[in-house]
Structure formats: C-alpha cells, structure tokens
Amino acid sequence: MIAIYFVSALIIAMTLLTVRRLAVARWLMMLFVLIQWLFNGYVLMHTGETDLTYFTYDPAGVLFLGLLTLVSTAAVIQGLPYFNHQTRSTHFRHFYASLTGLIAFITGAYLANEITLVWILVEATTLTASVLIYSERTTHALEATWKYIFICSVGIALAYMGILFLSLSMKGTGMHGLSFAGLAKVAHTLDPVYLKIAFAFVLVGYSTKMELFPMHTVGIDANSVALPPVGALISTGLVNLGFLSIFRVYKALSGSPIFSWMNHVLILAGILSVLVAAGYMLKAKHTKRMLAYSTLENMGLVAIALGTGGIGYYAAFLLVILHTLTKSSLFFQVGQMGRVLGTYKLDDSGFYLKLFPTGAIALLFGMLAILAIPPSGLFVSEFLIMKALVARNSWVVLILTLILLCCVIYAMSTRVLHLLFSHPREGADLHAQCRVGKWETVSQFLFLLVVVGACFYQPPFLQDIINQIIAGLPNY
Amino acid sequence: MVGIPLILLAAFFFPGIILRTKSIVSGRKGPGVLQPMIDIRVLMGKGSVYSTTTGWVFRIAPVIGLATMLAAILVVPFAKMHAVIPFQADFVFFSYMLALGKFFMIIGALDTGSSFEGMGANREALYSMLIEPAFLVLMGTFAMLTGFTSFSDVFTAFHLSENPIITVFGLIGFYLLVQIAMIENSRMPIDDPKTHLELTMVHEVMILDYSGFDKALIHITTAIKFAVYGSLICSSLVPSDWHPGYQILLFFSIQAGFAIIIGLAESFHARNKMQKNAKFILTLTAVAMLAFLVVLIVTNKLII
Amino acid sequence: MFYLLIVLFAGTLVYISTSERFRSYAKLIAVQGVLLFAIALMELKTLDLGNLIFVSAETLIFKSIVVPYFLFRIINTTKVYKVHPKAFPSFYSLLFSMVGLIISIILSDVLKNPSLDAVFLMIALFTLYTGVLLIITHRRIFSHMIGFLVVENAVFFFSLAVGSEMPMLINIGILLDIFVSVLIIGVLMNRIGTQFSDLESNNLTSLKH
Numbered sequence: 001m002i003a004i005y006f007v008s009a010l011i012i013a014m015t016l017l018t019v020r021r022l023a024v025a026r027w028l029m030m031l032f033v034l035i036q037w038l039f040n041g042y043v044l045m046h047t048g049e050t051d052l053t054y055f056t057y058d059p060a061g062v063l064f065l066g067l068l069t070l071v072s073t074a075a076v077i078q079g080l081p082y083f084n085h086q087t088r089s090t091h092f093r094h095f096y097a098s099l100t101g102l103i104a105f106i107t108g109a110y111l112a113n114e115i116t117l118v119w120i121l122v123e124a125t126t127l128t129a130s131v132l133i134y135s136e137r138t139t140h141a142l143e144a145t146w147k148y149i150f151i152c153s154v155g156i157a158l159a160y161m162g163i164l165f166l167s168l169s170m171k172g173t174g175m176h177g178l179s180f181a182g183l184a185k186v187a188h189t190l191d192p193v194y195l196k197i198a199f200a201f202v203l204v205g206y207s208t209k210m211e212l213f214p215m216h217t218v219g220i221d222a223n224s225v226a227l228p229p230v231g232a233l234i235s236t237g238l239v240n241l242g243f244l245s246i247f248r249v250y251k252a253l254s255g256s257p258i259f260s261w262m263n264h265v266l267i268l269a270g271i272l273s274v275l276v277a278a279g280y281m282l283k284a285k286h287t288k289r290m291l292a293y294s295t296l297e298n299m300g301l302v303a304i305a306l307g308t309g310g311i312g313y314y315a316a317f318l319l320v321i322l323h324t325l326t327k328s329s330l331f332f333q334v335g336q337m338g339r340v341l342g343t344y345k346l347d348d349s350g351f352y353l354k355l356f357p358t359g360a361i362a363l364l365f366g367m368l369a370i371l372a373i374p375p376s377g378l379f380v381s382e383f384l385i386m387k388a389l390v391a392r393n394s395w396v397v398l399i400l401t402l403i404l405l406c407c408v409i410y411a412m413s414t415r416v417l418h419l420l421f422s423h424p425r426e427g428a429d430l431h432a433q434c435r436v437g438k439w440e441t442v443s444q445f446l447f448l449l450v451v452v453g454a455c456f457y458q459p460p461f462l463q464d465i466i467n468q469i470i471a472g473l474p475n476y
Numbered sequence: 477m478v479g480i481p482l483i484l485l486a487a488f489f490f491p492g493i494i495l496r497t498k499s500i501v502s503g504r505k506g507p508g509v510l511q512p513m514i515d516i517r518v519l520m521g522k523g524s525v526y527s528t529t530t531g532w533v534f535r536i537a538p539v540i541g542l543a544t545m546l547a548a549i550l551v552v553p554f555a556k557m558h559a560v561i562p563f564q565a566d567f568v569f570f571s572y573m574l575a576l577g578k579f580f581m582i583i584g585a586l587d588t589g590s591s592f593e594g595m596g597a598n599r600e601a602l603y604s605m606l607i608e609p610a611f612l613v614l615m616g617t618f619a620m621l622t623g624f625t626s627f628s629d630v631f632t633a634f635h636l637s638e639n640p641i642i643t644v645f646g647l648i649g650f651y652l653l654v655q656i657a658m659i660e661n662s663r664m665p666i667d668d669p670k671t672h673l674e675l676t677m678v679h680e681v682m683i684l685d686y687s688g689f690d691k692a693l694i695h696i697t698t699a700i701k702f703a704v705y706g707s708l709i710c711s712s713l714v715p716s717d718w719h720p721g722y723q724i725l726l727f728f729s730i731q732a733g734f735a736i737i738i739g740l741a742e743s744f745h746a747r748n749k750m751q752k753n754a755k756f757i758l759t760l761t762a763v764a765m766l767a768f769l770v771v772l773i774v775t776n777k778l779i780i
Numbered sequence: 781m782f783y784l785l786i787v788l789f790a791g792t793l794v795y796i797s798t799s800e801r802f803r804s805y806a807k808l809i810a811v812q813g814v815l816l817f818a819i820a821l822m823e824l825k826t827l828d829l830g831n832l833i834f835v836s837a838e839t840l841i842f843k844s845i846v847v848p849y850f851l852f853r854i855i856n857t858t859k860v861y862k863v864h865p866k867a868f869p870s871f872y873s874l875l876f877s878m879v880g881l882i883i884s885i886i887l888s889d890v891l892k893n894p895s896l897d898a899v900f901l902m903i904a905l906f907t908l909y910t911g912v913l914l915i916i917t918h919r920r921i922f923s924h925m926i927g928f929l930v931v932e933n934a935v936f937f938f939s940l941a942v943g944s945e946m947p948m949l950i951n952i953g954i955l956l957d958i959f960v961s962v963l964i965i966g967v968l969m970n971r972i973g974t975q976f977s978d979l980e981s982n983n984l985t986s987l988k989h
Contacts, residue, residue: 153960168942171895755871773783
C-alpha cells in the first residue's frame with residue numbers, strides 16, 4: 001500500500017511541475033491531501049504490519065503520521081490565499097510540487113524501520129524544504145536557503161558518520177542491514193565507545209532537523225523567511241521527524257551500557273537549547289523568528305524530558321503532540337496577521353485587536369497555550385516534566401529550566417501583547433492591507449480547542465498509544 | 477675519525493664551488509674555487525674594529541660559533557666508521573650545539589644596539605625555531621625506523637631496501653635535509669646572502685658589524701656548516717656497506733653536487749616574500765610529520 | 781602502494797590548509813577524487829561488478845571531473861580567485877592542520893577495533909577535521925563549499941573502511957555526495973554569485989534577531 005502511496009505522490013508531483021493554471025494546481029493539491037487521508041486511514045486500520053520490508057506501521061509512526069495529516073491539510077488550506085492568479089506559474093509549480101514531495105518524504109520517514117532509509121528520506125526532505133523556503137525569491141530568502149541547505153547537509157553528513165560508526169560496531173554480529181529492531185536486540189553486546197561516538201554524531205546531525213542545540217540555527221533562519229504554512233510544516237512535521245529519528249536510536253540503544261550517558265547528553269543539549277532560546281527571544285524583533293525560538297525552547301524541554309526518564313517519557317510525547325497542534329495554529333495565525341498588517345516586524349506592527357479581532361483572539365489563545373499557562377495542555381506536560389526532574393533529584397536542571405522558562409514567558413508575552421494592543425513604535429498608521437476571511441481561523445480554533453481539552457482530559461487511546469511507544473524503555 | 481678531515485677538506489672548497497657556479501650560470505668566468513679561502517686568509521691578517529656600544533658578548537660570539545661547530549662535528553659519522561664521540565641521542569646534541577652557536581650570534585647581534593641587527597636577529601630566531609621540529613622529527617623518524625638513536629648507528633643500519641615505502645621515505649628525508657641545510661645556512665629561498673638592503677636581510681645583517689679576524693671565523697663556521705650538512709646528506713644516501721674508496725669518492729662528489737645545486741638554486745630562485753617565509757618553513761615541518769606518518773604505518777605501529 | 785596513496789591523500793589535505801587560491805582548492809579536490817578512485821579499487825575487491833562500476837564512476841567521473849568543472853566555472857563567473865584578504869592566516873591553518881594530524885593518530889590508536897584498519901580511521905578523522913576547520917575559519921562561501929566536499933570525502937573514506945560487508949552503505953554515501961553537491965554547487969552558487977558580487981559570508985548576515 002505504501003508503494004501505491006509513493007507512486008501516486010510522485011505522479012501528482014510530476015504533474016504539478018507541468019501545470020499552467022493555478023486552479024488545476026489547487027485541485028491536484030486537494031487530491032493529494034485526500035490520498036494522504038486515505039493512506040492514514042489505511043495505516044490506522046493496519047497498525048503493526050510491515051510493508052515492503054522496510055516500512056513498519058508501528059505506534060510512533062502512526063501517531064506522528066496522524067498529526068502530519070492534520071497539519072498538512074490545514075497548511076494547504078491556509079496556503080491557498082498566498083498565490084493568486086497573478087503569480088507566475090513557475091512559482092506555484094515548484095511550491096506545490098515540493099510541498100507534495102515534502103509531505104510524502106516525511107510520511108515515509110515516519111514509517112521506515114531501517115536507519116539508513118530514514119537517513120535517505122531525511123536528506124530528501126532537506127532538498128524539498130529548501131525549495132519551499134526559497135519560494136519568495138528575495139535576498140533574505142536566498143540567504144536562508146543557502147544556510148539551510150549547507151548546514152543541513154553538513155549535519156546530515158555527520159549523522160551519516162554516526163550511522164557508519166553504528167554499523168562498524170555491529171560488524172562482528174553478522175547482521176546485514178541496520179533495522180531498529182535488530183539493533184535493539186544486539187545493543188547490549190556492542191562496544192560502548194563506538195556507540196557513544198555514534199550516538200553523539202547522530203544527535204548532532206539530526207539536531208538540524210529537530211531544532212535542538214547545537215545546530216538549531218537553520219530552523220530559526222528558515223522559519224523567519226518561509227511562508228507561514230511552510231513554516232508550520234517545518235516547525236511541526238520536520239521537527240517531529242528529527243525527534244522521532246533520535247528517539248528511535250535512543251530506544252534501540254537503551255539496552256546498552258551507554259544508556260545513562262545518553263541521558264546526560266540529552267539533558268545537556270536540552271538545557272543549552274532552552275538557554276539559547278531564552279537568550280535570543282529576549283532580542284527577537286521578527287514574529288516568525290520569535291515563534292521559531294519558541295520551537296527551540298519546547299524541543300529543549302522535550303530533550304530534557306527524554307533524558308530524565310520515568311514520567312518524563314510520557315510528558316515528552318505529550319509535549320510533542322500538543323506542541324504540534326499549538327505551533328501550527330500559531331503559525332497560521334501569524335500568516336494571517338502578516339497579510340493584514342503587511343509586515344512581520346514587531347516594530348512596525350500593532351493594534352491587531354482592532355484590525356482583525358477574530359485572529360487577534362486566536363493569537364492570544366495561542367500564545368497562552370504555547371507558554372504553558374493553564375488551561376493549556378502544555379501545562380500538564382511541563383508539569384509532568386518538572387515532576388520527573390524532582391523524582392530524579394536533578395535540582396540544578398529544574399531551577400535553571402524554571403528561570404529560563406520565565407524569561408521565555410516574559411519575552412513572548414510582551415511581544416504578543418504589544419502586537420495586539422499597543423501603538424506601533426514607528427508611529428505609522430495602520431489599515432488592514434488585505435481582507436482575510438474569518439473562516440480561515442476555524443482550523444486554528446479547532447486545534448487550540450483540542451489542546452485546551454487535553455489539559456483536562458486525555459483520551460484513553462492517546463494514553464494507550466503513548467504507553468505503547470514508550471514500553472520497553474527502562475524506567476527508573 | 478676519518479670523517480673529520482674529510483669534512484674539513486670539503487669545507488675548504490664548498491663556498492668556492494657555490495660562487496663559481498653562480499658566476500658561470502650568470503655568464504661570467506668568476507673567481508677561482510679557492511678564492512673564499514684566500515679572502516679568509518686576508519681577513520685574518522686585518523685588525524678588528526669594535527663599536528663602543530658592544531660588550532664582551534659581541535667579541536665572544538664568533539669564537540663560540542666556531543667552537544660549537546667543531547664540537548658538533550665530533551658526533552657526525554662517516555660510512556661504517558663511528559664518529560669520534562658517539563652516544564645515545566647524539567643528534568639532539570648536534571642540533572643543540574648548532575643552536576647554541578646561533579644563540580650567541582643572535583645575542584651578539586642584539587649587543588650592538590642597532591635596530592637592523594635586532595630585526596635580523598628576530599627573523600633568524602623565528603626561522604630557527606620553526607625548522608627545529610622538522611629536523612628533530614626527521615631524525616626521530618630515522619631512529620624509529622632503524623631502532624637506534626645515535627647518528628652513527630642510525631646511518632649504519634639504514635639502507636634503502638626492498639620496501640618501496642622506505643625508498644620514498646629516503647627520498648623525502650633527502651629532500652628535507654637539503655632544505656634544512658639551506659635554511660640553517662641562510663640561503664635561498666629563505667634568505668638572500670647577496671642582498672644588503674636593510675629591510676630584506678636576515679642573516680647577513682647579524683654579521684654586518686664584524687670585521688677582521690671575527691669575520692674570518694664566521695666565514696669558516698659557515699663553510700664547515702655547509703660541509704657537515706653535506707656529510708649528513710651523503711650518509712643518508714649512500715649505503716654504509718660499500719667499499720671505503722667508493723665511499724670517499726661519493727662523499728666528495730655529493731658535496732660538490734650539493735654545492736652546485738645550491739648555486740643553481742640561488743641563481744634561479746627569488747627569495748620568498750617575508751610573510752610567506754614562516755609558512756614555507758612550517759610546511760617543511762608538515763612534510764616531516766607526513767614522513768613520520770609513513771614510517772609509522774610501515775613499521776606496523778599503526779596497524780593492528 | 782596502498783599506504784602510499786593514503787599518505788598522498790594526507791598530503792593533499794595539508795596542501796589544502798596552506799593554500800590560499802581557489803584554483804588550487806579545485807585542483808586538489810580533483811586529485812583527491814582520483815586518489816579515492818585508486819583506493820576504492822584496491823580496497824573493495826569483494827564487491828560485485830555492478831557496485832564496483834558504480835563506485836568507480838562516482839569517484840572518477842563525478843568527484844574528479846564534474847565537481848571541479850563546476851568549481852572552475854564558479855571561479856570564472858564570479859571572478860573571485862583568492863581567499864578574503866583579511867582571512868585567517870594560512871600559517872595558523874597549517875599549524876592547526878598539523879595538530880589535527882597528531883590528534884587523529886592518537887585517537888585512532890585509542891579507538892582500536894580489530895575489524896577496522898586503524899589507518900582508515902586515522903585518515904577519515906583527519907579529513908573530517910580539515911573539512912570542519914575549513915568551514916569554521918574561512919569567510920568566503922567558496923571555501924565553505926570546499927570544506928563540505930572534504931567532509932564528504934571523509935565520509936566516503938569511512939564508508940570504504942566499513943562497507944565491505946554492507947555495500948548499500950557506500951552507495952548511499954555516494955548518493956549524498958551527488959545530490960547535495962550538484963544542488964549546492966550547480967544551482968545555488970550561481971544564484972548567490974549573481975546576487976552578491978562578492979562571495980563573502982559577511983553578506984549573508986542580514987538575518988538577525
């Protein structure tokens with residue numbers, strides 16, 4: 001079935017490269033979204049199967065695939081107003097074709113069960129995402145695209161070194177191929193030094209995707225420049241992909257002697273990410289950039305949670321899921337805001353509440369949600385992370401995290417409240433540059449509603465699926 | 477023991493051959509081969525003029541230079557016959573004897589109180605510092621390859637043998653020794669002995685203020701230094717188990733060949749830009765390290 | 781003979797760290813491609829013919845001919861021939877490179893593994909170190925690109941050492957090489973060259989805060 005999915009994605013992408021009318025492109029994109037939903041339904045019904053020997057519909061993949069489908073549908077719908085009939089056909093051709101490619105590759109990477117195949121698909125997502133980032137064709141966009149491709153490629157090359165070290169350490173076991181299940185079986189017999197080097201390289205390499213320290217800068221720059229629906233996809237789809245790749249390696253190596261070392265490294269990377277995010281967000285002047293730093297901070301928290309263990313595993317996954325929904329709705333709203341105000345710079349923006357009240361309310365709720373202020377569901381997950389840290393007696397990490405989160409809350413709330421309520425600093429008078437429809441905010445409110453609901457009630461299927469994913473990890 | 481008179485004999489002719497080669501290549505007939513020795517004889521008869529700013533260091537520096545040189549000859553071997561005083565790690569003794577002589581030249585130059593001499597001393601010190609690791613790494617590699625640490629034993633045991641890597645290493649070592657010799661003797665492309673423009677001199681400026689007997693001593697030291705390096709090169713090239721007659725013949729031909737090569741290099745090369753000099757010398761150290769790597773691999777210290 | 785090629789490869793890396801001209805970089809990348817071709821042929825005797833042809837074509841044709849051709853074209857169109865005048869002095873580059881050589885020798889001794897030839901590990905680490913050094917210390921984008929190509933060579937080296945059991949790994953590494961290099965060099969550099977007349981990474985710092 002996955003072969004059919006890939007082939008149809010390929011056909012649609014090829015066709016999209018040759019259309020000349022915008023309406024045709026839009027219909028083809030809708031068709032692809034439909035195929036995505038159908039494939040998702042099929043995967044839900046056949047959880048646990050293996051297809052084409054290299055793809056397994058395991059619970060983690062199913063969960064993230066569902067999230068991707070939701071976000072990509074909303075992204076495609078929200079992205080419709082950005083291309084009108086005056087755009088040149090080459091622009092939207094490349095955009096829609098690479099959007100199709102990106103979604104298909106991410107789907108494949110979620111479901112792959114071998115390390116090298118995941119790596120290839122992540123490489124492919126780099127290429128398609130860079131085309132999407134360059135869609136505006138300004139100098140800023142060129143700069144961001146260059147940085148994105150270059151640093152992501154260096155990161156991917158480093159991740160490949162890590163994979164080579166892994167296969168080197170498995171040389172004596174007589175296994176062919178590097179599937180996660182096979183790696184998990186022999187992990188306790190492998191040479192710890194090589195495993196440590198491999199995990200370090202893999203973490204650094206995939207940190208380009210997951211927006212974690214040390215190679216987080218690509219995501220920040222990419223998000224500042226890309227169209228907001230694309231930014232939503234990068235911040236949720238690709239970030240989840242990075243997280244899932246690192247998590248799968250982590251889980252496979254959890255039986256080996258380097259488990260506590262891996263936890264230390266993850267906590268270190270997490271703390272440094274939150275530190276960098278807090279530091280830079282206090283200086284952020286661009287709305288999308290501020291949101292990108294918020295992603296960095298949340299992923300730092302996820303890494304801390306993963307490294308802490310215990311209830312932290314559950315909290316990490318809950319945070320990832322809710323972050324997906326919240327961040328994507330925030331990006332969509334910021335997209336509308338950009339169209340209404342005409343700019344993304346914070347110095348030139350203001351009075352959003354007067355100009356577009358529905359959107360302003362969505363932005364306000366989104367900000368409250370992402371800052372983990374109750375009744376947001378992220379509050380529950382962050383609370384559980386704190387609980388796990390206390391259970392492990394890691395007081396230093398806890399205090400540092402709390403202080404840095406305060407900085408982040410301060411930075412983000414001052415900026416958003418300024419956006420909503422006050423005069424723009426430059427004194428320019430603001431009129432709505434463009435009429436935006438209120439119906440576009442429906443998806444954002446829906447996502448936010450789900451996030452708020454998750455604060456009070458976590459449905460059993462969600463708890464089940466998360467427990468299935470983290471089963472087998474040593475809980476201390 | 478036989479080596480010392482041979483080296484002194486080669487030193488007799490060495491500067492003359494260089495000068496003669498340069499003249500012939502420039503199209504002139506040039507002075508005789510023994511002309512530099514005649515110059516030294518003349519200088520020895522002249523009196524010395526000392527500046528009033530100089531102290532005892534300035535007067536003693538050329539003497540120490542010659543004395544250290546003669547001490548250094550004592551550990552240089554010839555063919556299978558050991559040097560006069562061979563001992564373990566005597567190549568370090570050799571290197572540091574030469575460094576002691578150079579050190580005294582440097583502080584003698586600083587003693588004059590002249591800024592030009594200070595500048596020359598500065599540069600000379602930098603280049604010596606940069607070339608020293610090259611020489612020590614090279615000798616250390618020889619020692620690792622043959623298992624001995626004394627000059628005499630190393631060159632006795634070293635033979636360009638069946639393994640092609642050893643041949644390559646021998647060639648690299650030969651090339652490095654030639655370059656090290658050129659640098660230690662302040663020749664092209666590091667330093668032009670013919671330039672007397674103030675801002676471009678390196679070694680010449682250090683000996684600018686000497687006259688008479690001291691100058692003669694310095695010329696003698698330079699000549700012997702050439703010959704000693706030539707002897708090292710000869711030992712690294714010629715296998716030690718050939719007939720002594722052949723050895724002596726090859727010794728003189730290699731010395732003459734070395735002198736001719738220096739003459740040709742000086743005629744056809746320009747001096748490096750000053751900023752590039754440091755990089756050039758450091759590159760030699762890098763090449764020495766690569767040679768070290770080659771030998772590491774070959775002697776199976778790197779492979780499991 | 782084989783170890784001679786490896787030492788020659790290390791020699792090209794030392795040369796890259798002393799050189800300041802872009803044309804020398806491009807020529808050295810070509811030389812490295814040829815050396816990798818020879819080393820790959822000697823090392824991978826156990827592969828089947830199809831994989832062997834693929835690997836040889838990639839190293840010989842792609843790394844030695846196509847990539848240097850693109851690099852020379854970029855040099856000629858953007859007319860930028862040397863590293864930045866206020867660049868990191870090449871003296872210190874060389875010093876760092878030598879330190880890297882010593883560190884690689886020591887590390888490969890520490891990380892001994894009976895199933896891996898230590899020479900490969902040493903050369904791969906040294907190449908990785910040189911590539912990252914090029915990326916970090918240089919200011920022009922062209923040098924960053926060269927650094928990336930050197931990092932890819934390191935990955936290729938390592939996959940040669942490991943890959944005689946899993947040939948797919950080598951092919952994947954080669955795919956990385958081809959796609960990313962063609963994309964970056966062929967497409968992006970031309971665009972950047974036409975937009976910014978000076979290939980300096982300081983021009984690419986407008987995205988701040």
